Amino acid sequence: MLPPITLPEHQHHEQTLTQLFASNGVVVGVRANDASVLRRLRECLPPDVTHVASEGAVSWFSLLRVPRDSRGRVRFELRAGGRLLHRGYRLSPLVPELDSAIRLEVGLRAADRLFVHAGVVGWRGNAIVLPGASGTGKTSLVSALLRAGATYYSDEYALLDETGAVYPYARPLSVRQGSVRRLLRRPEADLGAQVGVAPLPVKFIVHTTHHAGGRWEPRLLPPGRSALAMFSHTLAARERSSFALSVLSRAAHGAISWEGERGDAAATAAALLDYTDALNSSTPSVPSLRSLT
Amino acid sequence: MNPIARTDRLIRQDVGQETLVYDRAQESAACLNELASAVWRHCDGQQDIDQLVTLVSAEVALPEGAEPRLVIEHVLNELDEHDLIAWTGEETATAGGMTRRSVLLKVAALALAPTIIRMVAPTTASAASGPPLPSATAPAPSI
Numbered sequence: 001m002l003p004p005i006t007l008p009e010h011q012h013h014e015q016t017l018t019q020l021f022a023s024n025g026v027v028v029g030v031r032a033n034d035a036s037v038l039r040r041l042r043e044c045l046p047p048d049v050t051h052v053a054s055e056g057a058v059s060w061f062s063l064l065r066v067p068r069d070s071r072g073r074v075r076f077e078l079r080a081g082g083r084l085l086h087r088g089y090r091l092s093p094l095v096p097e098l099d100s101a102i103r104l105e106v107g108l109r110a111a112d113r114l115f116v117h118a119g120v121v122g123w124r125g126n127a128i129v130l131p132g133a134s135g136t137g138k139t140s141l142v143s144a145l146l147r148a149g150a151t152y153y154s155d156e157y158a159l160l161d162e163t164g165a166v167y168p169y170a171r172p173l174s175v176r177q178g179s180v181r182r183l184l185r186r187p188e189a190d191l192g193a194q195v196g197v198a199p200l201p202v203k204f205i206v207h208t209t210h211h212a213g214g215r216w217e218p219r220l221l222p223p224g225r226s227a228l229a230m231f232s233h234t235l236a237a238r239e240r241s242s243f244a245l246s247v248l249s250r251a252a253h254g255a256i257s258w259e260g261e262r263g264d265a266a267a268t269a270a271a272l273l274d275y276t277d278a279l280n281s282s283t284p285s286v287p288s289l290r291s292l293t
Numbered sequence: 294m295n296p297i298a299r300t301d302r303l304i305r306q307d308v309g310q311e312t313l314v315y316d317r318a319q320e321s322a323a324c325l326n327e328l329a330s331a332v333w334r335h336c337d338g339q340q341d342i343d344q345l346v347t348l349v350s351a352e353v354a355l356p357e358g359a360e361p362r363l364v365i366e367h368v369l370n371e372l373d374e375h376d377l378i379a380w381t382g383e384e385t386a387t388a389g390g391m392t393r394r395s396v397l398l399k400v401a402a403l404a405l406a407p408t409i410i411r412m413v414a415p416t417t418a419s420a421a422s423g424p425p426l427p428s429a430t431a432p433a434p435s436i
Binding site: 104108222224227228231232233234235237238239241242246252253 | 320414
């Protein structure tokens with residue numbers, strides 16, 4: 001663990017400060033020359049991060065306060081390696097950009113984990129995985145499942161190992177409340193949910209998108225089709241295609257997969273947990289399920 | 294002419310009775326259902342279509358009411374369209390005087406369900422929630 005930074009706010013330093021951290025085996029370095037930047041770095045770190053003091057970062061980012069422009073305004077620059085990603089007069093918009101860049105980098109380079117864009121909750125010792133793109137209602141369904149008693153694992157990525165088990169990646173939840181979004185840094189307190197700590201076997205995979213007025217009438221999806229659908233949300237699909245197919249096939253083969261549009265998140269969450277309970281107790285028929293096979 | 298499964302630049306992964314295939318040349322992924330997987334598995338360049346009908350129908354339940362040979366030709370047509378098979382030997386007319394191409398065109402007109410689902414592999418940016426960003430593995434900036 002590096003010592004805390006104690007520099008004054010917005011003080012420009014000629015000497016650059018560096019922090020190194022590791023996430024899923026990927027060592028990332030961040031350089032900054034402004035204490036406020038490093039103070040806000042905590043917002044950008046993956047949830048499972050550990051600080052490291054050694055050299056050897058494979059990926060470098062820098063968020064620098066650069067000399068004032070000709071009109072005397074303070075500027076900030078975000079770089080990945082040596083490449084300029086963003087430049088602006090305010091620090092705040094660059095922080096989420098750095099956040100996104102770090103998560104992406106870790107997701108691409110984690111050797112023994114596959115990052116699939118998905119929400120994940122735990123339920124009775126198994127994982128329910130909700131693959132999907134941004135804007136498809138993933139967060140609202142994860143939140144509803146947590147309110148219904150599920151355990152929080154992730155709102156963004158399903159981290160799968162070579163056996164197909166899923167690991168927690170519990171970032172703060174960004175939930176819509178009325179017309180605004182609110183960041184729930186502690187879902188356990190805000191939603192009464194527990195946060196998972198141990199890997200879980202993937203038992204259910206739910207491919208669903210929200211449609212206003214939609215009804216949750218899922219169809220069973222064969223495991224190969226489910227794995228292919230998850231592949232479309234996989235970070236390193238092209239770069240690590242062989243690993244991706246192996247991991248996704250294991251996860252999907254051991255799971256029951258559904259697909260279909262949904263409406264209200266709370267109603268869907270309740271139905272989903274009822275289905276999983278029914279299947280776990282070997283109830284012979286589950287309502288509204290139609291086989292695609 | 295006999296069909297032979299393409300292997301060059303393909304990654305193959307069985308998922309139960311289905312098969313996932315990644316095509317490095319085209320950066321695409323496909324899922325073959327049980328029927329297509331069985332047909333593809335037997336495409337070794339040694340079996341003609343009639344032999345494939347016999348082999349596959351012994352392993353997989355073909356769609357009810359469909360002529361088995363047409364079903365297999367339908368699958369071969371899909372495998373051909375997705376560039377998963379090649380054809381060995383000289384093209385000769387079938388017993389009915391039809392060439393492979395004319396058979397496949399005829400089969401393509403049948404209303405049989407697809408046995409192969411295919412998608413272009415996502416780029417990093419399209420699979421991620423954030424904006425597209427370049428790699429950060431360039432040397433650390435000198436600052």
